Structure formats: C-alpha cells, structure tokens
Amino acid sequence: QQPVQSPQAVIxxxxxxxxxxxxxxxxxxxxxxxxxxxxxxxxxxxxxxxxGEQKGHEKISASFNEKKQQSSLYLTASQLSYSGTYFCGxxxxxxxxxxxxxxxxxxxxxx
Amino acid sequence: EPEVTQTxxxxxxxxxxxxxxxxxxxSNHLYFYWYRQILGQKVEFLVSFxxxxxxxxxxxxxxxxxxxxxxxxxxxxxxxSTKLEDSAMYFCASRRGTGVGEQFFGPGTRLTVL
Numbered sequence: 484q485q486p487v488q489s490p491q492a493v494i495x496x497x498x499x500x501x502x503x504x505x506x507x508x509x510x511x512x513x514x515x516x517x518x519x520x521x522x523x524x525x526x527x528x529x530x531x532x533x534x535g536e537q538k539g540h541e542k543i544s545a546s547f548n549e550k551k552q553q554s555s556l557y558l559t560a561s562q563l564s565y566s567g568t569y570f571c572g573x574x575x576x577x578x579x580x581x582x583x584x585x586x587x588x589x590x591x592x593x594x
Numbered sequence: 595e596p597e598v599t600q601t602x603x604x605x606x607x608x609x610x611x612x613x614x615x616x617x618x619x620x621s622n623h624l625y626f627y628w629y630r631q632i633l634g635q636k637v638e639f640l641v642s643f644x645x646x647x648x649x650x651x652x653x654x655x656x657x658x659x660x661x662x663x664x665x666x667x668x669x670x671x672x673x674x675s676t677k678l679e680d681s682a683m684y685f686c687a688s689r690r691g692t693g694v695g696e697q698f699f700g701p702g703t704r705l706t707v708l
Contacts, residue, residue, distance in 0.1 A: 485636070515697070524685055524699040525637060570637060581627060581639040581650060582697060 488585040505571030514554040515572040598700035617686030625689040630682040
C-alpha cells in the first residue's frame with residue numbers, strides 16, 4: 484500500500500522553510516526520500532532506517548517516527564534549486580525490497 | 595562517480611511491436627529494478643531481479659513483460675506487444691547489496707506507443 488504524502492503542493496519564496504510529510508498504514512523498515520525535476524530521474528536525498536540510522540548527502544534533514552509510521556522531510560532556507568517533486572518511498576524490509584512511492588509533493592520556489 | 599545508464603533515451607514504437615529497453619547497472623551492484631512513471635504520476639514498481647531471477651513483480655508486470663541479464667553488465671526489460679497504455683518513462687535502478695540502502699536510478703527511457 485502506497486504511503487500518503489502531504490501537502491500535495493507547496494509554493495515558497497526563496498529562504499523560507501518547508502516540511503513534507505509521509506505516512507504509511509504498514510509497518511516500515513525504512514523511508515526513502517527522492518527529488519525529481521521535470522523530465523529527469525528521481526535523485527536520492529535521504530534514507531531513514533528503523534532504529535534511527537539516517538543516511539543522506541544533502542543539506543536536508545528528516546525524521547522517522549517508527550511507532551506512527553511517519554516521516555517528515557525538512558527543507559530549511561530553501562533555494563531555487565530545491566524546486567521539484569519530492570517523493571517518499573517506503574520499504575517493508577525484505578532482502579531485495581522494492582520501494583513503494585507516494586504520489587509526490589510538488590515544491591515550487593519563487594525568487 | 596559510477597552511475598546507472600539506460601538506452602535509448604527515447605523510444606517511439608507502434609502498438610503491437612516489441613521493444614527492449616536496456617540498462618547498465620552499477621558494476622558491483624547485486625539487485626536490479628525496473629520502475630515506470632506515467633506522465634505526471636508517481637513512480638511505480640514493476641519488477642526486482644536478483645541472482646539471475648525475478649524476486650518480485652507487480653501486477654503491472656504481466657506476461658507481456660520480461661527481464662533478462664544476458665551478460666554480466668546489461669539488464670533488459672522487454673515488452674512483447676506494446677499497448678498505448680505502456681507509454682511512460684521507464685527507470686532502471688540498482689542497489690549494492692543486502693539490507694537497506696540507496697537505490698540508484700538511471701536517467702530513464704521515455705517510451706511512446708503510437
């Protein structure tokens with residue numbers, strides 16, 4: 484079952500903050516966050532693992548509440564380059580598990 | 595930095611024709627995936643592949659679809675008889691090993707079925 488993302492769309496001015504939420508009705512092993520720009524492939528932002536481990540490589544933070552099966556992505560001091568569609572994806576923890584993606588949150592940053 | 599590559603970037607075909615989409619995963623990765631994205635919609639899982647066999651497939655991945663790793667480097671998705679609704683971006687992804695980790699996505703192949 485796909486995770487549910489909110490909001491569906493956000494419009495911000497450069498420098499403002501945003502929070503994107505992702506929730507699942509299934510027990511989660513991990514949550515992945517990807518950003519996709521129009522016509523391009525999804526780009527990995529962050530993975531949050533059950534137990535608290537977090538892996539990422541951009542100046543973006545996220546939280547993962549295992550009990551509530553929710554994750555939030557925090558974008559602070561947004562830049563124009565942050566514009567795109569943000570997808571959360573969830574895994575249930577099988578060895579070669581697929582990612583089930585949410586419908587995405589469109590983020591548009593205005594100068 | 596190693597990356598997943600896909601060819602062609604755009605494929606146009608007539609309904610009923612066979613297409614083969616090609617992917618070269620990152621060389622030391624063991625798990626391979628195909629996803630598709632219909633324009634404006636979410637990314638959908640099609641199939642996962644490990645140790646030269648399909649690990650899991652979605653309901654989208656019917657008998658018209660097949661995957662193969664014909665040599666040590668390529669990973670292909672074949673659609674035997676394309677339908678209009680197969681028009682989408684097809685992404686290949688690979689993952690290094692067991693356990694949870696990043697899936698690296700290729701740039702995608704845009705398939706247009708006329």
